[in-house]
Amino acid sequence: MLVIVCYDVNTETKAGRRRLRRVAKVCEGIGQRVQKSVFECQIDLMQMEALERRLLGEIDKEHDCLRLYRLSDAKGCEVREHGKFRATDYEAPLVL
DSSP states (O other): OEEEEEEEOOOSSHHHHHHHHHHHHHHHTTSEEEETTEEEEEOOHHHHHHHHHHHHHHSOTTTOEEEEEEESOGGGOOOOOOSSOOOOOTTSOOOO
16 A cells, blocks of 8 residues: 655654654655655554554654654556655655
8 A cells, every 4th residue: 555654743842853863764764754854654444553653753743743644555646746746656656
């Protein structure tokens, strides 16, 4: 399934900037950055739950925001891209 992870971390303090780096690092380890604070992750339900637990361990619920969108059928999901960035199509054939 496709999971979209979006976050907004308060960076007004040094601790907030550290949280932002840690949240981004967790997401980079499992998904593809499509915008500064948005990641697309091709993962199963168990991986999503583990990702959510890790991210909840990093954010400060009083100052930050975390949203995870689960799209169970990525083929039925339409994504329109505009601008410079082009996402990697994980369903396309891999050419080495």
